[in-house]
Amino acid sequence: MNWNLKTLMSNNHKNILLEKTIPVFAVLMALIISAFIILMEGKDPILAFRYLLYGAVGNRKFIAETLAKTTPLLICSLGLAISFKANLTSIGAEGQMMIGGLFGTIAALYIPCPDNLRLLLVVAAGAAGGAAFGAIPGFLKAKFGISEIINTIMLNYIATYIVAYLLNGPMKDMKSGYQQSYMFPSSARMPIIVSGTRLHFGFIIAIALVFAYHILINKTPAGFKLRAVGSNREASRYAGIPVTRYIILALTLSGGMAGIAGAIEVSAMHGRLLNGFTSNVGFDAIAIALLGKLSPIGILISSLFFGALRVGSNSMQMGVQIPSALIDMIQGMIILFILCDKLILQIWTDRELNKQKKVLVEEAGKA
Amino acid sequence: MNIITPVFITGLLTAMLRVATPLLFAALGSVFTARSGIVNLALEGTMLVGAYAGYYGAYVTGSCWGGLLFAVTGGIAMQLLLGFFAISVGANQSVAGTGINMFALGLTTYLMTVMYGVTGRPSIVASFRKINIPVLSDTPFFGKIFFSHQFLVYVAYILVPVCWYVLFKTPFGLRVRAVGEHPKVIDIAGGSVVRTRYACCIIAGILTGIGGAYLSIGELSSFSENITSGRGYIALAAVTFGKWNPIGVMGACLLFGFADALQLRLQTEGVPVAPQFLLMLPYVITMIAMITVVGKTKAPASMGKPYKKHDSRG
Numbered sequence: 001m002n003w004n005l006k007t008l009m010s011n012n013h014k015n016i017l018l019e020k021t022i023p024v025f026a027v028l029m030a031l032i033i034s035a036f037i038i039l040m041e042g043k044d045p046i047l048a049f050r051y052l053l054y055g056a057v058g059n060r061k062f063i064a065e066t067l068a069k070t071t072p073l074l075i076c077s078l079g080l081a082i083s084f085k086a087n088l089t090s091i092g093a094e095g096q097m098m099i100g101g102l103f104g105t106i107a108a109l110y111i112p113c114p115d116n117l118r119l120l121l122v123v124a125a126g127a128a129g130g131a132a133f134g135a136i137p138g139f140l141k142a143k144f145g146i147s148e149i150i151n152t153i154m155l156n157y158i159a160t161y162i163v164a165y166l167l168n169g170p171m172k173d174m175k176s177g178y179q180q181s182y183m184f185p186s187s188a189r190m191p192i193i194v195s196g197t198r199l200h201f202g203f204i205i206a207i208a209l210v211f212a213y214h215i216l217i218n219k220t221p222a223g224f225k226l227r228a229v230g231s232n233r234e235a236s237r238y239a240g241i242p243v244t245r246y247i248i249l250a251l252t253l254s255g256g257m258a259g260i261a262g263a264i265e266v267s268a269m270h271g272r273l274l275n276g277f278t279s280n281v282g283f284d285a286i287a288i289a290l291l292g293k294l295s296p297i298g299i300l301i302s303s304l305f306f307g308a309l310r311v312g313s314n315s316m317q318m319g320v321q322i323p324s325a326l327i328d329m330i331q332g333m334i335i336l337f338i339l340c341d342k343l344i345l346q347i348w349t350d351r352e353l354n355k356q357k358k359v360l361v362e363e364a365g366k367a
Numbered sequence: 368m369n370i371i372t373p374v375f376i377t378g379l380l381t382a383m384l385r386v387a388t389p390l391l392f393a394a395l396g397s398v399f400t401a402r403s404g405i406v407n408l409a410l411e412g413t414m415l416v417g418a419y420a421g422y423y424g425a426y427v428t429g430s431c432w433g434g435l436l437f438a439v440t441g442g443i444a445m446q447l448l449l450g451f452f453a454i455s456v457g458a459n460q461s462v463a464g465t466g467i468n469m470f471a472l473g474l475t476t477y478l479m480t481v482m483y484g485v486t487g488r489p490s491i492v493a494s495f496r497k498i499n500i501p502v503l504s505d506t507p508f509f510g511k512i513f514f515s516h517q518f519l520v521y522v523a524y525i526l527v528p529v530c531w532y533v534l535f536k537t538p539f540g541l542r543v544r545a546v547g548e549h550p551k552v553i554d555i556a557g558g559s560v561v562r563t564r565y566a567c568c569i570i571a572g573i574l575t576g577i578g579g580a581y582l583s584i585g586e587l588s589s590f591s592e593n594i595t596s597g598r599g600y601i602a603l604a605a606v607t608f609g610k611w612n613p614i615g616v617m618g619a620c621l622l623f624g625f626a627d628a629l630q631l632r633l634q635t636e637g638v639p640v641a642p643q644f645l646l647m648l649p650y651v652i653t654m655i656a657m658i659t660v661v662g663k664t665k666a667p668a669s670m671g672k673p674y675k676k677h678d679s680r681g
Contacts, residue, residue, distance in 0.1 A: 037477075041481055089459075089461040089462065089465075091465065140654075140657075140658065144658065146657050146658065147607070147657075149408065149461055150600060150603065150604045150607075150653070150654075150657060151654055151657070153597065153600045154597075154600070154604075154650040154651075154653050154654050155650075155654075157596075157597055157647070157650040158647050158650050158651060161643040161644070161646050161647040162643070162647075164643045165641050165643035165644065168641070168643065169641065283469065286462075286465055286469075287466075287469065290462065323476065323477050323480035323481060325472075325473045325474075325476035325477040325480060326473065326477055327473070328469055328470070328472055328473025328476065328477075329469075329470055329473030329474050329477060330473070331469050331470075331473070332466050332467065332468070332469035332470025332471070332472075332473055333466075333470060334466075335462065335463075335465065335466030335469065336448075336452065336463065336466040336467070336470065339452055339456060339458035339459065339462060339463055339466065340456060340458075342456060342457060342458065343455075343456045343457075
């Protein structure tokens with residue numbers, strides 16, 4: 001019996017190792033399949049991936065660009081991870097980021113404030129806007145039990161049209177022919193931290209938020225309750241946790257993070273509000289949060305990976321004429337392969353159990 | 368300026384039936400998956416693939432029927448993918464749906480770019496023609512609204528009673544509903560939960576594929592990136608709003624279709640309201656509709672829960 005226990009424990013250890021390698025497996029599988037897709041088009045996948053890699057990290061400037069593109073992805077996916085921890089499937093980061101950018105722009109252009117506090121106000125306004133936009137589906141879910149999935153998706157479209165309306169009329173830069181806001185004053189621009197590149201201070205904020213996320217989720221009572229609500233709502237209610245309040249809190253925090261990402265993005269990268277400045281960051285963040293298994297380090301690594309994909313795919317499109325939509329496919333496949341984890345673990349443990357059974361049967365046969 | 372003229376109302380109601388058609392196809396399909404206990408977030412991606420496949424099929428075969436066949440095949444493939452994750456793997460169905468939608472958006476955009484280049488405009492392909500029902504279409508007022516549409520519109524509304532009958536009056540429908548409420552009962556009674564759910568995925572794939580094809584080769588005969596723009600999600604909301612009943616679902620689709628038709632008509636009439644607010648209308652109405660049915664509906668009991676026959680590991 002002792003022997004059995006030992007093998008079981010070593011199996012368990014193997015399982016944990018296997019679980020940790022599943023994200024790597026998911027990425028590899030997605031890349032292999034996309035290699036076949038590239039091949040089918042009659043192009044060289046190795047060359048394509050080399051362009052991808054070179055475009056992402058080939059020199060100092062490309063690396064800085066990758067980090068700059070990583071920033072909003074990282075912040076949004078940390079935000080989504082908060083709601084996923086509470087078992088709320090928010091698809092709303094895109095719209096919340098849009099509203100965050102809008103509020104940041106209003107703070108930058110229309111609210112009187114001393115110059116040295118301007119940037120802080122922009123980010124805070126972005127957080128407030130995103131949080132308010134996240135609180136709506138949170139409230140509807142907590143009080144009425146309406147699916148947060150549908151509402152966050154609907155709000156994404158609504159946010160797009162709100163911004164489109166404002167940029168076409170009230171907030172439009174009258175001197176420009178485009179639908180965009182006026183340029184931010186320099187006091188509202190995020191400072192560049194590596195000269196000659198677009199890498200900005202927002203990246204430092206994003207890294208700080210990784211720590212903030214870790215502390216919130218793993219070190220505070222609020223984080224513990226949030227996770228409890230996520231793993232079992234009924235039990236949490238019996239344990240005296242105000243479940244409705246935590247559902248609203250999770251989606252509000254989640255929206256606030258996306259709002260920060262939006263404010264930083266307009267202030268750092270564009271210097272003005274533009275239609276579609278979010279460029280699907282909020283959707284990619286879903287894949288990132290899942291790929292990172294909702295852990296702070298995991299999310300950081302997967303954001304860097306997705307940031308590199310974003311920057312590299314442009315050079316791939318230019319170098320070997322492979323549409324950058326391939327990256328969307330890769331992201332979708334990564335989500336799906338990660339979902340296979342249970343299946344893989346099941347197959348693995350079944351095989352191990354069968355092996356053990358065989359050994360036991362053989363031993364019984366000998367005896 | 369009085370815009371509420373008979374011409375305006377006829378145009379509005381005709382457009383309502385037309386715009387509701389793709390929603391209705393997708394929503395009717397999703398009634399089956401929902402009734403069997405599957406959250407069908409992949410509806411959006413399925414519709415998108417249906418739209419692309421329909422367009423491509425019409426382009427290759429030179430016939431809209433060929434396009435329809437392609438669309439149905441594509442729809443089934445996407446729903447079977449969802450089925451694999453929802454039924455066989457037992458994964459989180461909303462997340463699987465999101466992954467499928469992302470994949471579908473990437474796939475269709477990719478194929479479109481590969482086929483026609485980044486700047487090239489897709490050529491016009493075969494599409495369905497308007498069919499005027501003899502005699503009936505000559506009825507004043509109603510003739511134009513109800514009996515002067517293209518083929519697929521009629522099919523969608525005929526499918527409503529058909530789906531209702533299948534769901535509530537046939538042994539198959541009973542099994543679907545039982546699987547959604549108490550899968551264990553069906554299992555013990557010797558039926559197959561897995562097979563029933565896969566069958567529902569195939570039905571949803573066929574119908575949603577056709578709904579997608581309607582968008583590309585139904586009215587217009589062209590395909591553009593993300594042509595569905597959230598219609599799959601709205602159809603999903605319509606299923607809840609219509610209380611998982613084909614008749615109610617038709618009502619919900621007509622409501623959303625009305626909102627969309629209204630914004631189209633008001634825009635062409637040049638009503639002095641910012642077009643963005645009109646465009647927002649279908650999404651706002653979807654949210655409001657969901658609030659109004661709170662407490663009055665109950666989702667199938669096993670919704671979103673994967674079923675495991677022998678769960679040895681608890």
